[in-house]
Amino acid sequence: MSSNITEHELEQRLLAVAEERRQGFLHRLRELDAGLAARLHAVSPDEWADHPSLAAWPQLQPQLTLLRQADAALCQWQLGLYGLCSDCEAELEPVQLLADPCRQRCDSCEQKYQKAQHASWTL
Template sequence: MPISSQQHAEIEQRLRQSRKDVMDAVADRIGGEAPSIAPATHTAQNEDMPQAEMISHNEEHYADHETTLLHEIDGALGRLETGGYGICVECGREIAPERLMATPTVQTCIPCQEMLEREQRRVNGPPPQI
């Protein structure tokens, strides 16, 4: 069952708000300037090189995370606009509206997501025991 027009409007509003929140967070974090993520950027005279590398690594990780999140949001918005929203990219079946409401950027139905996770565990092996 496809999503209702009310669900469509709610999901679109949530996605647009999420996009705005990410963009605002990035703008607040960088103060309107592009972040400096090169390895030696945070190294000044007499500064601790490992700490500078950690700061650069953290900024690079943050930038990668935010970029991925924006791509997911923009992709979901594009699918909403073109009518492809709610269709599993793996099997082509409809994704349950409850799943879409819980995670508006999701692209797979539950059975396909479970299959992808099993495949990922097979490739990567089991997680380390702590």
């Protein structure tokens, strides 16, 4: 890890981004269904992205994707695996993690992942 970026800084950035994503999600959900947004407060935030009631709102998919990414990064942090590529386990650059604390893959694996995603859309 770079001496310029500490683990504490990365952790604080990750926590801040996760909270921003959660608040953005709640804001969007309140616009669509205030009652459901209120009910989600009884559920742990790390369970929001998989809440069955949200399947009825396809317009929330971008926010749900962001929540899942944040939840995965927080889980990696707790397991001591944060900063490793989820595919090849190479160490991610601290500067990349500071820019995108929810980053899951190194550049090479991300390119392969995106290529595979786009190929699955081709008929």
